[in-house]
Structure formats: C-alpha cells, structure tokens
Amino acid sequence: MNKYLIRVVLGLLVASSLLLAACGGQPMSSPQAPAEPEVEAEAVELRVWTHQNIAFNAGLEDLAQAYMAEHPNVTINFETFDYDTYIQTLQTALPAKTEADILQMFGSWVCSYVEGGYLAQVPADVISLADAQAKVLPAPLGGYVCDGQLYGVPQEYNIEYGAALFNTALAEEVGAAGYVDGWADWDEFIADARLMAESQDGVMTRAGFNFTGSDGIATMFHSLILQYGGQYLKDGVYQVNTPEGVKALELMKLLVDEGLVDPVLFNDEENWVGDSYFDGSSAIGLVGPWAVPEYSGDYPEVVKVTIYAPLPSVGAEPLFAAASGWGMSVSANSDVQAAAWDFVKFAALDPANAVQWNLASGTLPALKGNVSGANAEKLVTEFPYFEPFLALLEYGQHEGQFPDRDFVWYEVTYPRVLNFLQGNVALEETLKTIESEVRDSFQ
C-alpha cells in the first residue's frame, strides 16, 4: 500500500511538473496593485511594448537611453511585435494581466481598452486634461480622451488627408505645372493629374491620383463631408446620407470619371497607394507622410523628387478628419505607474524630446509648440515635405469615437465607396448602406 501511494504521488508530481513547464512564461504581474510613488533610489524596471516600425522604435530607444542616463535606477526594456500580432497580443495579455507597463497605442484603440479598465488615467501631476488641451493639438489628443478623462499621450499626428505625395519629376515631364502655386480648386488639380495619368491599350498603367486605398477613401469621404459643412458624427449619431455626403461621393466619382484612377486596378488589394507611388505606377498618392521614411531606403531617387502637395479644399477651410496618432498609455495593472508616466511625460510632453522622436520617426508633431518655431524648423529642414502639413494641422478634427473605428473604416466605408466608384452600385444606395451599417455597429 505504501509503495502504491508513493507511486501515485510520484506520478502526480511528474504530471504537475509537465503542466507547469508547459505553462511557463512571463511571470504574471500582481493584479491591480495601486500605484505608489517610488523612492528615487529604488531599482525600477519598465517594460515597453511597441509595434514593429524601425524608425519609431529607434527614436523611442534613443529617448529611453537618455532617460536612463538621467535616472540610473530605471531600466527600460522594449519588446516589439508585428502590427497584427501586436493587436492580438494586447487583446490576450490585458485580460491575462501579463502586459507591459507602457503600451504603445494608436489613438483609435484607447477608449475600447479603457472600457475594459485596462489603462490608467494620466495623473494630474503628469498633465491635466485642461493643460493637455492647451498643449496638444486636438485631433491627436481626441483619441486619448474617453468620457472626459485622459488615458494616454499622443506622440504624433496621424494625417491621411490634406496633402498628397506628388512626383515633381513626372509633373515636369508631362508639363503639369498647376502644383507650383498650389491648386486653387479641384478643376486645376484634375487638369494636372489627368496629364500625369497614363494608359496603354485602354489599361491604366499609371494612376494620375491614387486615392482608392482604404485609408484614403475613408478619410477623404469623411473629410469632404466636413469641408462641405456637414458633420458625419453628431451627438453620437452617424449620418452620411445627407447633402454633404452626396457631394462628397460625387466629387470622388468625378475624379474617377475624369480618368485620374481606375478603382478596379488601383485599390488596397492591387497597386496599394504606398507601393504604387514609389514604384512609379501612381503619379500622386494619397497616403500619410509616414510613408516617406518607410520607402526612402528602397526608393531614394523617388523620394528626392517627392513633395507633399496640399489638396484643394471645397470649403473655406481645409478641414479634415484625423485618426489621432500613435502615443503611449500605461497599464492600469502596472506596479510602477509613477515611473512609467514619468517616462511618458519625458518622451511625449517635453517639446525637445517630442520633436526628437518626430525627427527619428518621420512623423508630424502632436504638440502645438512644435508646429512653429525652432522645433518646427528642425522638422522642415529634415523633412521638407512636412511644410504643407504643418500649415494644415490646426484644421484637423478628431474622427470621433466609434465603438469600432476600424470596422467603420475598413469593413464598411472603404468597400462600399470602392464599390460605388467601380460603378457597381448607385450613390444613394451607397450612402444609405454606409449609414445603416455604421449605425448597426453602435448597437
């Protein structure tokens, strides 16, 4: 009997050790430990999670080195993830409480994680909401404000409309000169873009203006509604089946009908705007300035002849919808929230450090103070194509809080508008469908 008991116990021990080995991984951090002020001399380890973007992470690591030099007791460790993997990692790690202390966030995601109680509010001694509204541009800040509270700090201004990649060498080749003084209206723009488009045997081989990517279509559609004097999201109600929505789609269809782009051949799946512009199959491309550093390594000759040309506005002001931008939040589960927020403040709220990161990452500034003055000059010197954007930033409006902005942009707006532009569905039905599908997503 004793021998039998010993064998049973040994067998259970073997089974348990196998299970524990299988479960081995990062240690679980203690749940919901309240943030307490750390004694400066106490060793602190900060874990930072970011998505994989070489320029972004190089800039952040430089700031981390500078911070650690000033705070020798702090060690900052980075873990990076492929974009799609990062989203899934956040979704599994946050409920499991295995996430890092500092989480790189895109503004559109923040409020959905706040809903789950996963993100910490920005302490007042880091920055109050009122101070943030005074210091940070409204469009990037908008993504980090949930129910009137601040849950992170943006580092960049994500802009996907307002100005477009423009190949000056191609323009000179074909005699398109309207861009030099800026296009006064869409007719002038169309004239230039039509010259720059190219077809062979009825097949478009170079788009004059490639705006039919998912971000381009969704942002252009919503921005045009704003420029025409409408509001697509009013008091929490989404409305695009309006006169302004009609005008927005009519203008976009005009660009297609004038031969600027073939939406069947140029869209997210084929000839995506970033690849297409830099490989020469699009003359003008609607994509944010983040694309230039991404492609500069492989296409330096194209970058040399590229500017960002401001698009014409149909309204008195060049209003546009902006999706906030990348920034940093702190986990509500972190044991070292004070140190984490201190680093966030150092990296994102100090104008010199913030612009250093913008310079490294090739992104537009989120801080109002960096849109003009010496810091702005540094940005323009390094990235001359930033100049038209800096003049536009004040006109950006945060796109608004959707229950799932990615669903609205990529599952509804982009495919429906693309289908309309391809000539497969009528304008009225397109607007009606977009409005009803987006409203369903609010339920």
Next chain:
Amino acid sequence: MPKEFSLARFLGDWLRHPLRGRDAAEKRFVAMTVSPLLLYMAFWTLFPLLWGFSLGFFEYSARRAGGPFLGLGGDNPFVGLQHFQHMMNFAPDAPLIVRQFHIGFKTTLLFAFIVVPLNLAITLPLAVLIESVHKQLKGLFRALFFLPVLAPSAGVAIMWGYIFHPQRGLLNAIIGRFAGKLIGVNWTGDPNLIVAGVPVALLAVIVAYLWQDYGYNMVIFVAALQGIPQSIKDAALVDGVNAWQMFTRITLPLLSPTILLTSVLTLISAFQVFDIIQIMTDGGPNDQTHTLLLHIYSYAFRYQRLGWAAAVSIVLFLLVFAISLVQTRLLRTEWEY
C-alpha cells in the same frame, strides 16, 4: 489464441476494476505513464475546445472586463442562443455581420465543392501516370510534384498574387502576347468578373490552393496504387482489358477506400482555407472570397467579437462533421482483396 489488444477494452476493464486483479500492477503502470500526456492534452486541447465552445454563448470581447470566472459574465454577458438566432436572420437589412456570415457560409461550401472534385480529377490520373513510368523516374516525379506541398502558404499566395497581377502579372503578359496588346484584367480584384456564377477571384484562389495541395493526395494515391496486387492486373490483362477499362473497372473500384479518405481529408482542409485567401484577396472583391474561417478571424481578432466568432466556429465544426458523415456513408465500400 490471444485476443487482439484494444485500448477501449483495456480502459473499460481498468475503469471497472482499476486496482484489483492480477493485471493491477500493469494497469497502474499504464495509468501513471499515460496520465501526464492525458493531462497535457486536456489542458492544451480539451480546455481550449470547451472554452471556444462556451464563448459561442456569450457576447464576449477581450477588451471588456467581464465577470470573475475567465472574464465571462459582467460586461461579457451570457446570451444563450442569440448568436445562432441572428444567423437565421435572412432579411436584406440584416446587420452586416450576419450578411457576411451567410456569404461566408455559401463561399466556403462553393470553394470546398469545387476543390474536392478538381483535386481528385488532377491527382488520381497523375498518380496513375507516375506509376506507369520507369521505376527509376518515379521517385523524381513524385518529389517534383510534391514540392509545392512543402512551400509555405504565404509564399504560395504571394507568388500567385504576382501571377494574377493586373499590370505586371505573368498571366496577363502571356494572354497579352497572344492578343497583341496589353491586358489589364484584375483576376483577383474585379467584382464583375464572374464565370458560370462563380466569381473569378474565387477561381483564382482555388487555382493557387490546388497548386499547393494536389501533391499531398497524389502521394497517397501512388501508395494505394502500389498496393493493388499485380496478379489482379495480370488477370485483367489476360481477359483482354484495355488501359481505360483497366483504370475504370479495376483500379478505380480498388481505390475506393483511398478515394474516400482523400476526399474527406481534402474537404476538411478546404473548409479551413484561410492563409491563401487572406493574402491574395482578404475576402474581396466585394466579399466574393469571404470564407467562414476568414469571417471568424476578422471578427475574433480585428473587431473583437469573440463570442460571435466562437459561435461561427461551432457552426463550421458542425458543418464539417455533418458533411464528413454524409460523405463517409455515401462513399463507403465493402471491397476487399
């Protein structure tokens, strides 16, 4: 004569008489060596299955803080059969998520029922041809035709994406050479390209899938062909059959069990197609290649509707199970030789 060992009988005896009898020591030894593996599988296979199954009855999102038990309840409420009820909503104004489910269901069935017969129509004759060449070349041909199976699916999808590219693709270049002009057909992105009611984008994905997959069934058929006794073939030859009669009256009937096996495996695999479609078309154009697995992935990981995605997974499981049962029943054979 000793009875043939049966694990089921062994476990049954063990459960009835676990620690008694002359085989008690043997039974204890087996229990202790097998139990760690069973525990491992229970944790990594059974628990996730049960978890996934349960999620289908909740409105669950990883972003919301739920109840104390595994995040269920609270802001992730129990909704019972609500997801399944929504799936039965065929109204034209049903929510997009429901309409996409219906599209995914139809597309998955269409994909599977095109792939299976095409796959068999390619692999079986190919296997017969390989078996008919000189034995020194058989190995070479088997290896060559099996190579695509070893290629990573992402690479296959990217390669076929380039072949189908509208302006720079190989297919349009070949057609253009014959036509004498530039051809700009967007094989994977034009929603108006439909042949016999089947979107060309779906056919393009099927071509890529078949190219990667056919080698697998081919080697199974080659092995099965090698198992047919030569004496039967010799007897048939003596009776004066020609090659076609040999194939249809001797080879095919004797391969029935293998055909059943390959068709079931191919069907199950086709129902789970994901990576090739996600990379080549991402469900487009206009959801024409939107399959159930892509639907599950999108709503689970892009839009955080894990409860709905789990419910669709249950439906997919039942669909595969039901069709496999029907298939096994229809293609069942009593052939022995």
